[in-house]
Amino acid sequence: MAKKTSAKTAPTGSAKRKTAGSKTSRKAATTVLVVNMMPRALSGESHQDSEPTLAVNPANPLQIAGSAFTPDPGGGNLAPIFTSVDGGNTWTLKSIVPSSAADGSATSDITVAFSTKSNRLYAGIIRVPFPPNRPRLNILRTNDFQSAVAMKVLVDRTGRGVDQPYVQAATVASGASIGKDRVYVGDNDFNATPRSATIDQSLDAGKTTPSFKSVRIESRTTAGQDGPPIRPAIHPDGTVYAIFHSWRTFDNSGEGTADIVVVRDDSGGSGTTKFRSLLDAGDGKAGVRVVKDVKFNFDGFLGLQRTGGDVNIAVDPSTSSNVYIAYNDDVGPDYMLHVLRSTDRGVTWSTDLRTIRNALNPALAINTAGRVGLLYQQLMGSGPTARWVTQFESSDNGTTWNPITLATVPANSPPKTFDPYLGDYDHMMSVGKDFYGVFCANNTPNKSNFPKGVTYQRNANFTSHTLLDVDNVTPVDVSIDPFFFKVTG
Amino acid sequence: MATKKRSDLPEATPAFVFRGTVKKVRAATMKEVPVSDRTAVVRVEQVIEAPQSFAHYEGQDITVGLAGKKKVKAGEELVFHADSWIFGDSIAVQAVVQEPVTKAHSALLKRGGDPTEHRKARQLQEHLDDADLVVSGSVAAVTVPPAPATRARAMAALPPTPVSEHDAKWRQAVIDVDETYKGRHTSKQVTVLFPASMDVRWYKAPKFQAGQKGLFILHKTKLKTDDHHELRGLAKRVGAEVEVFTALHPTDVHPLKQRSVIRAMIR
Numbered sequence: 066m067a068k069k070t071s072a073k074t075a076p077t078g079s080a081k082r083k084t085a086g087s088k089t090s091r092k093a094a095t096t097v098l099v100v101n102m103m104p105r106a107l108s109g110e111s112h113q114d115s116e117p118t119l120a121v122n123p124a125n126p127l128q129i130a131g132s133a134f135t136p137d138p139g140g141g142n143l144a145p146i147f148t149s150v151d152g153g154n155t156w157t158l159k160s161i162v163p164s165s166a167a168d169g170s171a172t173s174d175i176t177v178a179f180s181t182k183s184n185r186l187y188a189g190i191i192r193v194p195f196p197p198n199r200p201r202l203n204i205l206r207t208n209d210f211q212s213a214v215a216m217k218v219l220v221d222r223t224g225r226g227v228d229q230p231y232v233q234a235a236t237v238a239s240g241a242s243i244g245k246d247r248v249y250v251g252d253n254d255f256n257a258t259p260r261s262a263t264i265d266q267s268l269d270a271g272k273t274t275p276s277f278k279s280v281r282i283e284s285r286t287t288a289g290q291d292g293p294p295i296r297p298a299i300h301p302d303g304t305v306y307a308i309f310h311s312w313r314t315f316d317n318s319g320e321g322t323a324d325i326v327v328v329r330d331d332s333g334g335s336g337t338t339k340f341r342s343l344l345d346a347g348d349g350k351a352g353v354r355v356v357k358d359v360k361f362n363f364d365g366f367l368g369l370q371r372t373g374g375d376v377n378i379a380v381d382p383s384t385s386s387n388v389y390i391a392y393n394d395d396v397g398p399d400y401m402l403h404v405l406r407s408t409d410r411g412v413t414w415s416t417d418l419r420t421i422r423n424a425l426n427p428a429l430a431i432n433t434a435g436r437v438g439l440l441y442q443q444l445m446g447s448g449p450t451a452r453w454v455t456q457f458e459s460s461d462n463g464t465t466w467n468p469i470t471l472a473t474v475p476a477n478s479p480p481k482t483f484d485p486y487l488g489d490y491d492h493m494m495s496v497g498k499d500f501y502g503v504f505c506a507n508n509t510p511n512k513s514n515f516p517k518g519v520t521y522q523r524n525a526n527f528t529s530h531t532l533l534d535v536d537n538v539t540p541v542d543v544s545i546d547p548f549f550f551k552v553t554g
Numbered sequence: 555m556a557t558k559k560r561s562d563l564p565e566a567t568p569a570f571v572f573r574g575t576v577k578k579v580r581a582a583t584m585k586e587v588p589v590s591d592r593t594a595v596v597r598v599e600q601v602i603e604a605p606q607s608f609a610h611y612e613g614q615d616i617t618v619g620l621a622g623k624k625k626v627k628a629g630e631e632l633v634f635h636a637d638s639w640i641f642g643d644s645i646a647v648q649a650v651v652q653e654p655v656t657k658a659h660s661a662l663l664k665r666g667g668d669p670t671e672h673r674k675a676r677q678l679q680e681h682l683d684d685a686d687l688v689v690s691g692s693v694a695a696v697t698v699p700p701a702p703a704t705r706a707r708a709m710a711a712l713p714p715t716p717v718s719e720h721d722a723k724w725r726q727a728v729i730d731v732d733e734t735y736k737g738r739h740t741s742k743q744v745t746v747l748f749p750a751s752m753d754v755r756w757y758k759a760p761k762f763q764a765g766q767k768g769l770f771i772l773h774k775t776k777l778k779t780d781d782h783h784e785l786r787g788l789a790k791r792v793g794a795e796v797e798v799f800t801a802l803h804p805t806d807v808h809p810l811k812q813r814s815v816i817r818a819m820i821r
Contacts, residue, residue, distance in 0.1 A: 106641040107607065116754075134754050138607035139569035139638030139647070150586060157586045157642035167803070173720055173755040193755065197722045197777055197785075198715070200755075211588055213619055213639055213648055228718045255716035290716050315717070363717060371719065483757035489719065522643075535610060 097457075097517040098551040099471055101508060102131055102147050102156040107138055108524040109534040111544040113481070116488030119503040119549065120177040122184060126496045127152045130177045130186055130210055131503055133488075133547045137170035143215055144171045146188075150211070153501065153549045155522060161215050163203060168193035173200060174229050176492075180246040181301070182236035183271055186210040189230030189250045195223060202227035204250055204265065204277060220265065220277050225255040227263075229293040229489070234270065237333075238301050246271040247333055251295030251307055257281050262291040262309040262326075266334045280339045282307055282328045284350040288315040292323060292361070294490070298378045300385035303333040306411065307340065308378040308390055310361070311354070319364030323374060325392045326352040327411045343411050355405060355414045359394035367400045367423055368444045368451060368476045369486040375402075379429035379437065382495070386410050389437050389463070391427035399423055402441055406463050418463045424456075428493035430500055432554045436461050438500040440493045444476055451476035453487065455504045457552055470516045471550055474507035479543050487545065498554025508532065508546040519548070567676070568635040568650045571603040572611075573663060574618070576630045582617040583644035592620045593646075596634070601669040602662055608645070609670050617646035631655050633662075681805055682819050687737035687772040689744060690810060693762050694728045699747070700787040720756075722749035724784040727762035729770060736820045737772075746772055747785075747798045760807040769808040769816050772799040 103110065114133045122128035131147035137160045138145075144164035149156045164170050173191035180187065188205040195201035201223045205216035230252040237245045248270035254263040260283035267275045283291055292310030299305050308327050315321035328351060329343035330336070341351040348354075361374040374393055381387035388407045393400055404419040404427070424443035431437045439458045446452055455472040493502035507514070510525035510532060524533035532541040574596040581595045596618045598611045619639055620626060633655055636647035655663075665672075682688065727746045731739065749756040776795050779785045788796045801807060808816060 104641045105643050106645045109606065137638050138605065138641060140605050141569050141637040143638070145638070145641075148586070155642070157584070157640050159640045160638040169758060171754075173753075191720070191755075195755075197724070197749070198718065198720070200718060200720050211586070213588075226716060226718065228716075228720065253716075253718075255718075258716055261716070293719060363719075373719070481752075483754045484719070484752050485754070 096553045097469060097471070098153065099515055099517060099519045100153055100156065100549045101519060101521045101523065102547045102549050103508070103523045104157055105522050105524060106535065107158065108532070109541055110138065111542040112136065113479070113483060113486070113545045114547055115485055115505045115545050116174070116490065117503040117505050117547040118176040118490070118492040119494065119501060120179045120186060121494060121496050121501045122179040123181045123496050124184055126499070128179070128210065129153050129501070129549070130179070131156070131547060131549065132175040132177045132188070133505065134171055137164065140166055140170050142166050142170070144175070146177060147547065148210060149549070153551055154520070156549070161207060161213070162188065162190060162205065163192055163215055163218060165193050176231045178232045178234045180234040180236045180248070180271070182244070183246050184208070185234075185246055185271055187232050187234045187248050187270065188216060189232035189252065191228070191230065192221070195226075199223050199226035200228050202230055202252060204230070204232070204248070206270065219267070219270065219275055225258070227255065228253040229295070231294070231296055233297045233299050235299040235301065237303070242268065245269045247299070249297040249299065249305055249307075249334070251297045251309070253291060253293045253295060254279060255290065258290045259287045260284070260291070261287070262295050262311065264295070264297060264307055264334070264340060268333070268335055280334060282309065282340045282352065283311060284352055285311060285348075288312040288321060292374045294374065294376045296376055296378050298380045298388070299333075300380045301382060302385050303331070304380065304385040305330045305333050306378055306380055306388055308376045308392075310374045310376055311352070313358060315363070320360070320362045322358045322360055324354040325356040325359060325376060325390070327355055327378065327388070327390060328352040329411050353411055355390065356392065356403075359392070362395055365395065365400070367425055368453065369481045370425060371484050371486075371489070372400050372425060375425055375427055375490070377427045377429050379431050381431045381435055382433050383435055387431070387435070389429050389431065391429055391439065393425055393427070400425060402427055404439060415463070419466065426488065426491045426504070428491055428502060430493045430495040432495040432498045432500060434498050434554060436554060437463065438493060438495065438552065439466070440491060440502050440504065442487060442491070442504060449477060453506060455506060457500070457502070457550070459500070459552070469552065471504065472506045472515055472548065474509065474514050478507060479545065500552040500554065502550050503547055504550070505545050505547050507543060509543050567680070568637050569605050569673070570608045570636045570647055571634070572598050573600040573602065573631065573633050573655060574598050576626050576628050576632065577615060578628055579626060582646065583615050584617060584640065584642045584646060586640060586642050587617050587646045594618050594620055594626060599631070600663060602633070603672045603676065604669040605673060606670055607641075611645065616644060619646065619648040621649040621652050626652070633659055678805055679819055681771060681803060682736070682816070683821065684773070685736060685771045686774045687739055687744065687799060688735040688769065688816065688820065689729065689731045689739070689772070690733045690735070690769045690813060691729045691731040691767070693764055693766040694730045694743070696725055696727050696762050696764050699724055699726050699784045720753050721751055722756055723751040724748070725750045725762070735817055744772065744799060746770065747777075747800050749802070758804045759802045760804065767810055769810060769812055770801060771806045771808070772801055774798075775800040
């Protein structure tokens with residue numbers, strides 16, 4: 066019997082638990098929705114669809130876009146994104162991203178973000194083809210993500226190469242620039258080495274031909290360059306933060322040390338000196354070194370997933386003074402995830418609020434109630450029984466965390482096709498009180514792998530734990546798929 | 555012939571070629587398709603050429619975004635050349651060309667065979683047409699490209715090569731040539747540059763191994779030698795552009811048993 070769904074919006078056991086440090090019980094039951102995003106028409110696919118991001122349209126949360134290393138199933142010149150128009154319950158795959166049929170009909174990096182009020186969807190991609198070792202940055206836009214028209218190219222840059230573009234966007238809510246889209250793309254721009262950490266920003270990205278400016282946010286001497294992840298976070302009051310992996314040392318073995326640096330711009334990059342609002346008390350330079358000299362290995366692995374230094378950041382929508390960050394470092398044999406907080410606009414920072422062994426892909430978001438959400442993927446166990454556990458935790462105070470296991474899947478199946486196995490990042494954001502996120506995992510249709518339930522669109526038999534082709538009969542190999550989730554606040 | 559262009563990208567041969575009957579104009583098989591005068595429900599009567607993801611739609615209704623402005627009517631039989639658009643519970647494709655069935659199509663419609671194999675064969679033909687050198691032989695050695703004699707000075711003269719997860723990790727394969735099928739090569743050996751990286755950008759490129767025998771479809775490629783320190787030894791002077799043979803496409807290596815097939819396709 067083919068069974069496509071074991072769908073539940075599952076109340077979490079901890080939903081009504083009073084949180085230490087919180088004065089009020091959480092009245093509404095938390096519900097969890099997990100959906101395998103692969104459409105039914107692609108039931109026969111077994112590609113490694115890793116490295117996901119997600120964009121919920123704040124102006125209409127029923128509209129959601131997702132991205133992964135999914136190639137165009139037709140092998141054309143456009144790569145696809147995932148789209149939902151019903152709040153993530155169902156998904157389609159739509160090919161609208163510039164790519165190249167001769168180079169695999171995909172991207173080499175992709176992130177997506179809606180602006181807050183304009184309904185415009187932006188993307189930062191590494192576009193193929195690119196000359197060897199010179200990744201090609203494209204910043205893209207569509208005014209209608211349901212349109213069949215390819216996304217418009219706003220920026221197309223190669224030079225010495227640009228890596229891992231990570232886009233965030235917001236519509237200015239008040240003042241002289243009201244209604245304008247501000248877009249910030251964190252990227253590692255090798256055209257600026259040795260200070261490569263960059264924010265490519267536009268203060269009016271919605272206009273026909275917007276201009277983008279490359280803002281170099283590294284103020285210190287580096288080991289030739291910064292690390293790949295540069296992550297911006299936007300607050301409605303105009304404050305923009307960014308976190309990056311500021312490389313201090315690096316040798317040919319792939320090992321190095323880095324500072325975890327947070328920069329801030331109080332006017333969204335509209336002033337003459339950009340991203341220099343936050344000065345380090347130690348050296349007086351722009352960007353607070355939250356943690357110094359953390360170890361990383363650019364050639365390291367945790368299970369089948371490559372490592373090298375993850376970072377993430379979220380700002381509290383109700384006050385831009387409150388900021389959470391997450392980062393990874395090598396501690397002995399462990400790839401350690403750390404979570405810290407600032408309540409004074411990044412000037413000072415807490416000690417570790419959370420440390421989690423062998424966990425990566427941290428994603429943070431804070432909802433309108435001030436509750437922080439943390440998404441990560443942890444390697445549990447070792448050898449053939451090892452599992453990737455995808456965990457969502459939330460906290461009202463940064464001290465007591467309510468965990469929800471979204472997925473627990475075999476860590477060594479399917480075999481790796483390419484790097485990255487799960488992705489060098491995943492993603493989470495909040496709209497109102499709700500958390501929306503995406504992660505990649507082994508797609509075996511097994512209820513016990515998804516403790517809070519899961520919905521599959523693609524054909525699957527949950528009794529025999531078998532994926533089925535579009536004929537609903539022929540077995541299909543297990544692969545890596547993107548999974549959408551929503552946790553109501 | 556009506557055509558439709560969705561972007562400013564280079565033209566690629568449409569992925570999905572089929573004969574279909576228009577069942578209803580201004581309609582779709584999925585709620586996610588924005589219905590307009592240029593969308594239609596079409597019954598796929600015959601799949602002519604297709605990737606795997608389209609191959610099984612014969613006899614089924616799909617949505618087609620129509621090319622151009624010319625009106626089509628329910629009941630009309632057309633040959634569609636289409637690309638992907640939307641995959642959901644059903645599929646929607648975007649026609650690049652749609653044309654009435656005429657005698658000119660008779661050979662195409664009667665050729666039979668597997669539509670996915672037809673597509674692969676066409677792609678291989680295009681790839682061979684584009685190749686600069688096609689040889690058979692065996693891989694004598696795989697090495698890291700040699701460092702230039704003045705490596706230390708050269709390295710000092712260049713900015714450090716940026717480190718990226720998308721690094722190609724260049725290696726060179728030295729092939730002992732048995733036979734040349736296309737192009738000219740005076741030596742009995744040819745050196746081919748290939749990426750050893752398993753990053754998403756490069757994993758599909760063939761990974762050569764010493765002792766490997768096969769047919770190799772090679773392409774002249776210009777690379778800047780400061781792209782990667784491993785390439786600097788290939789240049790006569792630092793910073794120069796060097797022209798090398800590469801094999802970057804998954805179909806650039808074939809088993810020797812394909813010899814007669816490849817030979818017949820060379821033109």
